[in-house]
Amino acid sequence: MQNFNFKPLKMPPDVANLRRAVRSFLDAELAEMKAVDKAQSWAGYSADFSRKLAVKGWVGMTWPKALGGSEASALHRYVVIEELLAAGAPVAAHWIADRQSGTLLVRYASEAVQQRFVPAMARGEMFFCIGMSEPNSGSDLASIKTKAHRVDGGWVINGSKLWTTNAHRSQIMIALVRTTPQGKARHAGLSQFIIDLSSDGVKINSIADHLGARHFGEIFFDNVFVSDDMLLGAEGDGWSQVNSELALERSGPERYLSSYRLFAELLESLDDECDDATTQTVGEITADLWTLRQMSMSIAGQLAEGSEPSLEASMVKDLGACFEQNLPHSVQAGIGASIPSDRDSDLSETLSYLLMASPAFSLRGGTREILRGIIARGLGLK
C-alpha cells in the first residue's frame, strides 16, 4: 500500500522576523477594512494592495533576482502567504501569478518571454488567470475543445473558457488547449499557451455569482493569434505540466484558511467564561485547523525539497475544503448562550457571507470527487 508522507516541517530559522514585518505592514494596510471584506480571503481583489505588497518584495519572492524576485525560499513565501490569508488581505489580483503562473514561466519560458512578463508580475502590475474549464469540460478536463492550429510564425486559437477566476481583471491567461485532435490517449495532444487578453478576437464577460459578486467569467477566442514563443513548455506536454502545476495549487494555506476570518471573529466575540458547548466547539475547530496547518506545512517543506507530493496535496485540499465548509455551520449551530446572535455584528455578517460563499470551496481547483478519485488511484484502486 502507498504510504503518505506527512513528515513534520521545521520552519527556517529567521521566519519569526519575517512574520513580524508582514504583520506590521498588514496592521497598517488593513486597519480600515471591514470584517466581511476580510472574509473574502483570497477572493478579495485590490490591485492597489497587490502593488503595495510587491513594493515590500512579497510578490514573486522565490523568483530569480534578474526577473524581479528575491530568490527567497519556498518556505519564506509560505510564511508570507499564510500571514496574508490569516489577516484577510485582498490578495486575489496577484494570487495566481504569484502562486503558479510566474513559477511556470520561470520553469518553461524562454528568457525573452520571462523578461517580458515576470518583472511586471513581481511588481504586482501584471495579473494572470488560468484557462482550464470550458462550457462542456469541468471535472473532465482532458475533454476540452479549445484548440490551436499552426500558422506562419505562431498559432491561432479558437474556442472558449468558463469559470475563469478574475478573467475580466487579468491581462494574461495561461490556457490549456488542444494542439492535436483527441485520439485514444486522451491526455495527449494538449499544450499550454500564454495569451494576451488584449489581443484581437478575445471577448470577456464576467459572471455574477449568487451573491452578486463578479469574480469569475467566460472568455471567447475567435481566431486569436499568438506567436511561437507563447507556447509554454513543449507541444503536447500540457497535461503533465498542468498536473505539476496543480501540486502548487492544491496544498497551500488558502485550501484551509478560507473561513478563518469567521473563526477569528467568533473568538473575538467570546471571553474565557463562555459555556462548555461553545468551548468544545472552539476546541474542535482548533484541532482541525492545527492539523491542517501541519499537513499543509509538511507539503510546503516537501515542495521546497523538490518533491512533488501531488497525492498528499489532494488530501489536504479535500480535507481543507470540508473544514472550511463545516466551519460556518458549526458557528451557526452554536449561536445562543455564548455566541452572540446580534445580526448587525461583524460575526453575523461574516457568517452569512461564508454560509453562502462556501459551496464553491469544494469546486474550485478540483472538485471533491476528482480529488478523491486521485487519492483512490494512489491507493491502487483504479
Add this chain to the structure above:
Amino acid sequence: MTQQQQLLEETVSGLFAEMVAPMGRELDIDSDWKTLTQLGIHNIFVSEEEGGFAGSWQDARIVFYHAGRNALALPICETIVAKKLLLDAKIKIPSGPLTLATAVDSRLEPCADGDGYAFSGSLKAVAWGRISSAIVTACQHDDNDYLLVLSSADGVSSGGRANEAGEPRDNLDFNGAKVLAVSQLDDAEKELWGKAALMRTAQMSGALDAALEMSVAHVKGREQFGRPLAKFQAIQQQLAMLAEECAAVNCAAQAAALAEDFGNSRFEIAAAKLRANRSVGSSTSIAHQVHGAIGVTGEYNLHRFTQRLWAWRSEFGNDRFWAEDLGRQVLAVKDGGLWAHMTALSDKHAEQ
C-alpha cells in the same frame, strides 16, 4: 526521518509483525516481553551508557505507531512513557513492565516510621495493571504535586472490565501502601496524562493505517457484479476519505511528538488526540462497511484494529475532555489571538 529513525522503524515494524504472527496468538508476558526487552525497545528514552537508545519523542512515536499497526497486546508503549516520566523526575526505574494511571480520592502521607511515603487511593482502569510490576501515578500533598511509583502487587484488585479490544483495564485500590519512589513535579497529573495521550494518538494512527491497508486489500480481491469492489466509485470515494483520516492523524501525531521534544506541548497534544478521536467514528465505519460481513467475524483480523480504536478514543482523554481543554487554552490566549499563538508554537521549532 534520520537514518537512525529509519533503522528503528525497520527493526520495530519487522519485530512486531513477527511477534504477533499468526495474528490472534496470545502474547506471553514472560517470553514475548523478553523478546522486546532484549532488543531494548522499552529503553527508547534511556541513555546510551545505560544500554538505551537515548531517543526522543519522535523516536518513541515510531514504536507507538507500529505497536498500534500490529495490535501488539503488551504494555510496551506504557512502559516507554512510564520510564520517560521517571527519568525526567530522576526516579530510579523499577524492572519489568510498567504502566501509568491517574488516581482518585488519593492521599500521600509520610510513613509512620518516618521512612518514605505511603499512598492511599483508587486507580481505575489501569492499562495492563494486573501484569505490570509497577505503576506511575500522580498525587497532591501539602499543595504540591508529586509523581510517584507504586508496586502493582500492593494494590488490591476491585475488578475492572477489559477494554473493547480485550486489553486488561484493572481497578486497583491502595491503602497506605509504601511508595517505591516519589518526586515533586508541578502539574504531575497533567504531565502524565498528556504524554499518555500522545502515546495513544500515535498508536491510533498505526491502527488506522492497518485498517486502511486491510480495506484496500479486501476491495481489490473481492468481486461482486463481475468486478472487484475496488472498481466501484462508491467504494473508491469511501476509501479516499479513510486515507485522508489516516493521513491527518498520522501528521498530527508526528507534529505533536516533534512539539513534545521541544517541551510545553499541551496545545499540540490536545489538538492531536482530539483529531485522532474525531476520526474514529467515520474511519471504523468505512473500514467495516467496505468489508461487509467478513469484517465482523472473529476469525478476520479487522476487529483487532477497530476495537482498539474504539477503546483508545476514550483512554487518556475522550473528545469532550480534549475539546474543552483545547478550547479553554484558545480562549485564554490574549496577545494577538489564536493565529499568533499557533505560529509562535511552530516557529519555536525552527531549525537553529
